[in-house]
Amino acid sequence: MLEVINLEKSFGGIRAVDGCTFAVENNTITGLIGPNGAGKTTVFNLISGFYSPDGGKIVLNGSRIDQLPAHRVPHLRLSRTFQITRELGKMTVIDNLMVAPLDQMGETLFNSWFRLRSVKRQERKIREKALYVLDFLEIPNLKDEYASNLSGGQKKLLEFGRTMMTDPEIILLDEPGAGVNPTLMKKLNGYIERLRGEEGVTFFLIEHDMDLVMKLCDPIIVMNDGKVLAEGTAVEIQKNRKVLDAYLGG
Amino acid sequence: MSGSVGFLIFFLTYAIVYGILAIGLNIQWGFTGLVNFGVAGFFAVGAYVAAFITGAPSQYHLGGFGLPFPVGLLVATVVSGIFALILGFPVIRLREDYLAIVTIGFAEIVRLVIVTERHITKGPYGMGVIKPYNDMVPASFYGLFYLGIAIAVLLVLYLAMERAVRSPWGRALRTIREDERVAVAFGKNVNSFKLQVLVLGSMIFGLAGAVFGHFFNFITPDHFLPMETFLVWVMVMAGGSGNNLGVLFGALAIRGVWEGMMFLSDVLPTGIQIGAVRLAVIGLLLVLVVMVKPEGVLGEKKTASDILGE
Ligand SMILES: Nc1ncnc2c1ncn2[C@@H]1O[C@H](COP(=O)(O)OP(=O)(O)O)[C@@H](O)[C@H]1O
Numbered sequence: 245m246l247e248v249i250n251l252e253k254s255f256g257g258i259r260a261v262d263g264c265t266f267a268v269e270n271n272t273i274t275g276l277i278g279p280n281g282a283g284k285t286t287v288f289n290l291i292s293g294f295y296s297p298d299g300g301k302i303v304l305n306g307s308r309i310d311q312l313p314a315h316r317v318p319h320l321r322l323s324r325t326f327q328i329t330r331e332l333g334k335m336t337v338i339d340n341l342m343v344a345p346l347d348q349m350g351e352t353l354f355n356s357w358f359r360l361r362s363v364k365r366q367e368r369k370i371r372e373k374a375l376y377v378l379d380f381l382e383i384p385n386l387k388d389e390y391a392s393n394l395s396g397g398q399k400k401l402l403e404f405g406r407t408m409m410t411d412p413e414i415i416l417l418d419e420p421g422a423g424v425n426p427t428l429m430k431k432l433n434g435y436i437e438r439l440r441g442e443e444g445v446t447f448f449l450i451e452h453d454m455d456l457v458m459k460l461c462d463p464i465i466v467m468n469d470g471k472v473l474a475e476g477t478a479v480e481i482q483k484n485r486k487v488l489d490a491y492l493g494g
Numbered sequence: 495m496s497g498s499v500g501f502l503i504f505f506l507t508y509a510i511v512y513g514i515l516a517i518g519l520n521i522q523w524g525f526t527g528l529v530n531f532g533v534a535g536f537f538a539v540g541a542y543v544a545a546f547i548t549g550a551p552s553q554y555h556l557g558g559f560g561l562p563f564p565v566g567l568l569v570a571t572v573v574s575g576i577f578a579l580i581l582g583f584p585v586i587r588l589r590e591d592y593l594a595i596v597t598i599g600f601a602e603i604v605r606l607v608i609v610t611e612r613h614i615t616k617g618p619y620g621m622g623v624i625k626p627y628n629d630m631v632p633a634s635f636y637g638l639f640y641l642g643i644a645i646a647v648l649l650v651l652y653l654a655m656e657r658a659v660r661s662p663w664g665r666a667l668r669t670i671r672e673d674e675r676v677a678v679a680f681g682k683n684v685n686s687f688k689l690q691v692l693v694l695g696s697m698i699f700g701l702a703g704a705v706f707g708h709f710f711n712f713i714t715p716d717h718f719l720p721m722e723t724f725l726v727w728v729m730v731m732a733g734g735s736g737n738n739l740g741v742l743f744g745a746l747a748i749r750g751v752w753e754g755m756m757f758l759s760d761v762l763p764t765g766i767q768i769g770a771v772r773l774a775v776i777g778l779l780l781v782l783v784v785m786v787k788p789e790g791v792l793g794e795k796k797t798a799s800d801i802l803g804e
């Protein structure tokens with residue numbers, strides 16, 4: 245479904261992504277792990293169009309997406325979260341969710357002036373969905389809170405919730421678990437597995453919590469120094485000599 | 495009509511002109527975070543274009559075309575928008591400070607063109623502007639009549655802009671202001687939204703110019719100094735960025751202080767320049783508001799989109 249071929253990206257002298265090649269197969273929960281600074285987040289930024297690559301190709305469902313403007317990528321039903329949460333601070337939690345859906349007809353001036361009834365009809369559906377997401381994330385009481393007042397973990401949930409609003413085929417999660425309490429994290433995992441099972445959503449996620457990755461992800465891709473170090477099932481990765489060296493050697 | 499009522503009418507009409515300007519800047523800065531330091535330039539374009547359109551034919555300036563007042567309003571609005579489009583198209587995708595620089599430059603160029611191109615604008619001598627529907631209204635009621643026109647324009651504008659900013663369109667603007675990358679990650683064409691807002695806001699400045707010219711009936715380049723831009727910014731920031739009612743209040747209050755200070759010239763010792771004093775007072779007011787209530791007197795409404803009324 246998603247293929248990355250010889251991907252390269254440098255910042256000044258740093259080769260953050262240095263010839264990465266891998267594929268994320270349809271309907272998997274693929275993990276991306278590696279030491280800090282390995283280039284994982286940069287890979288996400290390249291795939292989602294936030295950076296343009298210095299070299300290589302990114303192919304989604306058979307077509308190249310690496311030359312697209314970033315705002316077009318979500319329309320190909322690829323959604324992402326940010327490692328460092330990006331909440332809309334001076335907007336309420338529910339507004340943070342309601343802005344997420346793509347192709348809202350009320351997002352043109354013409355429609356908001358002259359087609360208010362249809363806009364309202366769509367808006368009602370979006371609102372219902374947002375309320376469902378809030379219930380699901382167990383934060384319905386935060387609905388009208390300014391997002392800037394949320395705790396770190398709650399902001400992470402909001403990031404996750406926003407992707408739920410867009411009906412994507414593939415979701416890129418950058419450390420979704422950081423700061424989220426373990427019980428809720430279990431529920432999130434359950435949800436990830438359910439979405440994959442029932443709706444065929446593909447997940448590509450970066451995570452530091454090894455237990456979680458080993459349980460949830462198959463396959464797992466390991467990055468180090470901008471390169472793919474290993475690829476395989478949890479068991480294979482755990483036995484891989486190079487992976488152990490990379491983690492222990494820092 | 496008695497002197498003080500006449501003054502009140504004059505004051506209110508003038509305040510409405512600034513109210514229109516403030517609503518234009520509010521959509522750009524208050525909702526979207528665009529920095530436009532060239533408000534006076536678009537204001538001037540609107541005033542002069544409208545004057546050309548509605549004025550009687552003259553060999554001393556462009557036009558006049560003798561067309562009806564509403565046509566003047568419309569063309570002034572559209573031409574200001576076209577200027578914004580030409581200006582914004584190359585700049586909007588760059589970092590935000592470029593827009594600030596380009597709009598400052600634009601406003602100064604507009605003013606200098608008005609000063610120097612005398613065969614078009616009559617230059618520094620200024621241009622007369624007609625009193626619309628003058629022949630249909632008794633002279634003693636004309637001020638009140640024109641105030642009515644100004645109120646009608648403001649009301650339509652206010653309702654249209656409220657509808658726009660309280661819709662999903664407005665919610666997308668707030669998203670862009672809070673974090674452009676989030677807007678992009680959720681498929682919003684940020685450059686397109688910003689360009690729309692730059693053009694729309696600048697059209698509103700043009701409209702304000704047209705209303706101003708036909709109210710004052712005489713326009714010179716000195717009506718469009720950078721100071722005007724500064725005043726509108728103060729109105730928006732002090733009144734409440736992101737709240738259309740707030741910025742209207744700001745316009746009324748700042749105009750009030752501005753005019754009120756004129757009466758001080760009698761009490762101030764001779765030699766003190768009232769112009770400088772009132773500028774200092776306005777600046778001080780802004781500092782005070784920002785310190786006590788950073789979001790302005792009336793802050794932004796909490797909910798972005800409330801078309802469902804919940
Ligand atoms: N925008 C940027 N500008 C400069 N350097 C960057 C930028 N983004 C990432 N880097 C550098 O690229 C390398 C990889 O970073 P990153 O992709 O964030 O790693 P990871 O997510 O695996 O921890 C690091 O050395 C980081 O400092």
Ligand SMILES: [Mg+2]
Nearest residue numbers: 284285286327
């Ligand atoms: Mg990272």
